[in-house]
Amino acid sequence: MQKFIKNLILASSLILLAFTSFSSETTSVSGVIRDQKTNWELEEIRLNATSIETNETYSAITDANGKYTFKNIPFGKYILNLNDKDYNPKTFNFEVTPTHQPNVDFEISQKVTWMFNWGDWNGKEHYWSHFVAKIILAIYAFCLIMIFFYSVLQVSLAITYARNRKKKAAEIAPILDEANAPFVTVQLPMYNELYVAERIIEKAAEFDYPWDKMQIQVLDDSTDETKDVIAKKVAEVAARGINIQHVHRTDRTGYKAGALDAAMDQVQGDFIAIFDADFVPEKDWLRSAMPYFQNDKIGVVQTRWGHLNKDYSLLTELQAFGLNGHFAIEQGGRTASGHFINFNGTGGVWRRTCIDDAGGWEHDTLTEDLDLSYRAQLKGWKFQYCENIIAPAELPITMSALKNQQHRWMKGGAECFIKMWKRILFAKGVKTGDKVHGLSHLFNSSVFIFILTLSLLTLPILHIKDSFSDLDALIKFGSLFIISTVFLMYYYWMSYRDKTANTLKSFGKFIVRFFQFLIVSMGLSLSNTVAVLEGYLGIKSSFVRTPKFNVLSKSEFKSNKYDKKSLSIINIGEFILFLVFGYTAINRLIFGDLGMVPFHLMLATGYGMVFFYTLAELRSSNRA
Secondary structure, three states, rough: OHHHHHHHHHHHHHHHHHHHHHHHHHHHHHEEEOOOOOEEEEOEEEEEEOOOOOOEEEEOOOOOOEEEEEEEEEEEEEEEEEEOOOEOOOOEEEEEEEOOOOOOOOOEOOOOOHHHHHOOOEEOOOOHHHHHHHHHHHHHHHHHHHHHHHHHHHHHHHHHHHHHHHHHHHOOOOOHHHHOOOOOOEEEEEOOOOOOOOHHHHHHHHHOHHHHHEEEEEOOOOOOOOHHHHHHHHHHHHOOOEEEEEEEOOOOOHHHHHHHHOOOHHOOOEEEEEOOOOEEEOOOOEEEEEEEOOOOOOOOOOEEEEEEOOHHHHHHHHHHHHHHHHHHHHHHHHHOOOOOOOOOOOOEEEEEHHHHHHHHOOOOOHHHHHHHHHHHHHHHEEEEEEEEEEEEEEOOHHHHHHHHHHHHHHHHHHHHHHHHHHHHHHOOOOOOHHHHHHHHHHHHHHHHHHHHHHHHHHHHHHHHHHHHHHHHHHHHHHHHHHHHHHHHHHHHHHHOOOOOOHHHHHHHHHEEEEEEEHHHHHHHHHHHHHHHHHHHHOOOOOOOOOOOOOOOOHOOOOOOOOOOOOOEEEHHHHHHHHHHHHHHHHHHHHOOOOOOOOHHHHHHHHHHHHHHHHHHHHHHHHHH
């Protein structure tokens, strides 16, 4: 019996020892922590594993590869907690047994990105960064609304134009009564136009119009050998018995507007036709345009610009694409609706009494044509737009020349808005719709400010999207931009002049051209925004004319001494934006966040095209 008791005690001790050994067995639990968005392994993330049974806590920290290890952790059930200041808290349950030692890998998301990680304020988590995020979204929404409003007005003009097109096509053009043809003065303002001066003088001399009722004035502000070329050509034309004068100024006060105004006391005609030096009007142009003045209330007849060198390059094709939109939809749609239109500075005819009644040419803006147009229409004069009469002209063939032209148009438009908005808004006898379209017309150049601001704001908005889920609904407001793009697509489709009988094929080509145009327009938004801001801020600058080349194909182009090229701070800015938007697009594409990728790719491509076009031209001119 005694022996049995000893054996029982021994067996119990062995069982107790075995149980004790089992309960105190330990193992290691590992895992890897990654960022939910980037999938990068995260270093120095602290974790705690708390035993559900004993409430004992074990700690670990991730290494450079995002790996953590709980060493010597007893078997049992645990709650794993992560509470990092930069990442959202996360909790996992896991169990460790002799047959199961889990690898607990998981992903975590940041509370806010580095851009909005400003810390807490007065116990409120990321209060100020969240507040600033709301302000950014408010400005972003405002830009979207302004672009949307612009596109709505443009599409409304396109619809009006489309409805009126068949009616206009059926109209019979009036015919000139030669016996009672009015006396017309043709003015050709020029400044250092060595390459094209003779051409436009000859074209004006070839007009099929009664020569006893026509005068040609060459308004020459040239300071180089152009004045001698003009003098020689004028003498040659005068020898044919044509009424032509060479009016040369040595003082360029007022630039083009100053030249037009200074010549008014020498004007013999009751009507004044104006052509810039890069235009090549047909012989019957004047004969076709003058009959529209049979209505005494018509102060201006404006004709459509054609494009001599449209096929020179992609750059000229895109310019033609954009100008066709203006000369079809804007001019045609506004005319059909009875809204104000504008004289385009060239390719049109003024009634002299209209100029005098409106106050004459003024040179306090860079777009004297737009300024005088609105002053005249506010006086009650009507403008006639003739889409079927074409005045062919040369398009700028270099990026520097295009930028000069765009700068003058954008800045001049802003200057005219500042000068005219109160007169338009409070004008008596002007319909509300005409005021709205008139103000938006003068304000149109400001769309580049909204495009540039919108594009820059998309960079912090991506961080807002990653940081503040409660603001996601506001970010989706960006779908307005897609609607605006569709409206503008319809606008340009209505004005697209390369349509063929194969509508589907034409539409495919149009889509490509439309997005090419949109991309380059985005690329020009920085330089155009600078021009618009200069106009609004009243920063004065000289009238930088667009260099003319007199070339129709690349084989004809050698050089142009007027096309000055240099790398400006704006060019540097365009290159920086090319890098920023290119990097952001690629970065988001890699991580699968595709929402802004198409927009950023378009921006990067646009800024890249504008910059590298400029760089290539600069290198070419240096070699020459």
